[in-house]
Amino acid sequence: MRFSGWRVFKEGLTGNKGWKPHWRDPQPKAEYDAVIIGGGGHGLATAYYLAKEHGLTNIAVLEKGYLGGGNVGRNTTIVRANYFLPGNSEFYSHSLKLWEGLEQDLNYNAMMSQRGILNLYHNDGQRDGAVRRGNAIVNQGDDAELVSREQLREMVPFLNYDNNRFPIMGALLQRRAGTARHDAVAWGFARGADQRGVDLIQNCEVTGIDIENGKVVGVQTSRGPIRAKKVAMAAAGRSGQVAAMAGMRLPVESHVLQAFVSEGLKPIIDHVITFAEGHLYISQSDKGGLVFGSYLDFYSSYAARGNLPMVEHTMETCVAMVPAVAKARLLRSWGGIMDMTPDGSPIIDKTHIDGLYLNAGWCYGGFKATPASGHCFAHLIATDRPHDAATKFKLDRFETGYDLMDEEGTGAQHNLH
Numbered sequence: 001m002r003f004s005g006w007r008v009f010k011e012g013l014t015g016n017k018g019w020k021p022h023w024r025d026p027q028p029k030a031e032y033d034a035v036i037i038g039g040g041g042h043g044l045a046t047a048y049y050l051a052k053e054h055g056l057t058n059i060a061v062l063e064k065g066y067l068g069g070g071n072v073g074r075n076t077t078i079v080r081a082n083y084f085l086p087g088n089s090e091f092y093s094h095s096l097k098l099w100e101g102l103e104q105d106l107n108y109n110a111m112m113s114q115r116g117i118l119n120l121y122h123n124d125g126q127r128d129g130a131v132r133r134g135n136a137i138v139n140q141g142d143d144a145e146l147v148s149r150e151q152l153r154e155m156v157p158f159l160n161y162d163n164n165r166f167p168i169m170g171a172l173l174q175r176r177a178g179t180a181r182h183d184a185v186a187w188g189f190a191r192g193a194d195q196r197g198v199d200l201i202q203n204c205e206v207t208g209i210d211i212e213n214g215k216v217v218g219v220q221t222s223r224g225p226i227r228a229k230k231v232a233m234a235a236a237g238r239s240g241q242v243a244a245m246a247g248m249r250l251p252v253e254s255h256v257l258q259a260f261v262s263e264g265l266k267p268i269i270d271h272v273i274t275f276a277e278g279h280l281y282i283s284q285s286d287k288g289g290l291v292f293g294s295y296l297d298f299y300s301s302y303a304a305r306g307n308l309p310m311v312e313h314t315m316e317t318c319v320a321m322v323p324a325v326a327k328a329r330l331l332r333s334w335g336g337i338m339d340m341t342p343d344g345s346p347i348i349d350k351t352h353i354d355g356l357y358l359n360a361g362w363c364y365g366g367f368k369a370t371p372a373s374g375h376c377f378a379h380l381i382a383t384d385r386p387h388d389a390a391t392k393f394k395l396d397r398f399e400t401g402y403d404l405m406d407e408e409g410t411g412a413q414h415n416l417h
């Protein structure tokens with residue numbers, strides 16, 4: 001079933017009776033060429049690209065809950081490629097290019113909105129940092145512009161420019177950045193994978209990983225054992241637990257990250273705005289709600305609920321930067337469990353166990369990474385070689401200390417995220 005204006009029109013005239021479920025609900029087979037653990041954005045994108053680009057279709061995605069019920073459906077939807085450090089910059093550049101063609105590729109409306117992202121700066125040092133980051137982004141082939149305080153005032157008049165602690169001096173703008181509808185991204189990849197023959201198996205929790213003579217041979221699940229030549233872990237905030245089933249201890253901590261949405265308002269924010277000094281990001285959804293978030297909750301946890309201090313911190317920061325928000329009612333807040341590696345960058349790599357692959361460590365950047373993560377992970381699984389855009393996301397960097405990355409330039413500091 002293809003989506004088109006004509007199809008919507010025809011269905012509208014015929015009582016919308018012709019729409020079909022977007023994916024099948026198959027029983028798990030006894031054996032697959034590959035199984036992917038985790039039906040989030042990354043697992044589904046991996047399955048999609050494995051089928052589309054590598055012709056591997058005897059594969060299954062095993063999801064313990066429902067597709068898109070994890071972080072892919074809980075994030076603040078920001079998509080950008082304004083990363084600074086080698087390793088991250090080319091990967092997120094690759095991702096943004098995939099985002100730009102994604103809706104056509106999937107024939108699915110993911111509400112991709114390139115509304116631009118503004119990273120505010122508040123002092124000379126930060127402006128210097130913004131210039132350096134902007135140059136790195138442009139050198140990478142992506143777009144970046146420095147916006148002065150006067151230009152910014154015209155673009156975003158309601159910010160508090162003269163806040164005593166955080167006077168706004170300007171911003172770094174990436175026009176191609178923006179937002180995408182997170183659930184639709186999962187659904188689009190799921191539909192595309194299903195159409196190519198991938199089995200998407202929900203309510204199927206992986207409870208064990210079977211290894212014989214150093215090689216993976218399958219998984220144990222809540223719906224019985226499944227044999228597989230290759231097993232790929234893409235379990236986001238649960239990757240530490242899943243890897244432990246293969247006897248691995250990952251260099252990741254799991255933390256809750258919270259998000260907030262206000263009541264629907266008339267359009268007041270055209271862009272995504274981020275404020276690094278106190279850590280806040282805010283945008284307005286197409287329904288009118290202000291969507292915002294800030295730091296991770298500082299302690300490790302698998303409980304997908306946040307804590308009050310972080311709520312207060314986020315609200316205080318938000319009102320300091322955008323005073324008008326004080327008049328809006330907060331409708332909802334929620335949390336998701338995310339991985340954090342010691343250097344804040346992800347892992348897409350083979351493990352020491354033959355046939356077992358790891359995709360983990362996605363923190364604040366995990367949603368914007370979705371297409372590239374799937375694309376590069378599929379490449380690795382199919383060819384056993386890293387994709388050019390993801391050569392630095394190695395697991396052993398935490399063992400050797402060589403090639404560590406850190407977007408904040410603070411070095412690897414355990415427990416200090």
Ligand SMILES: Cc1cc2nc3c(=O)[nH]c(=O)nc-3n(C[C@H](O)[C@H](O)[C@H](O)COP(=O)(O)OP(=O)(O)OC[C@H]3O[C@@H](n4cnc5c(N)ncnc54)[C@H](O)[C@@H]3O)c2cc1C
Nearest residue numbers: 038040041042064070071072075076078206336366367368
């Ligand atoms: C509040 C919040 C705001 C965020 N904002 C942004 C943002 O604006 N921009 C951005 O780029 N990133 C953002 N992120 C990060 C981003 O959402 C995640 O890093 C990314 O979505 C993780 O990848 P995923 O989509 O595959 O994860 P998930 O959707 O969590 O997928 C993992 C899946 O694995 C399943 N699973 C786990 N264990 C098992 C098992 N044993 N068996 C079977 N299945 C299992 C889970 O049920 C889950 O569905 C945010 C995250 C949160 C929580």
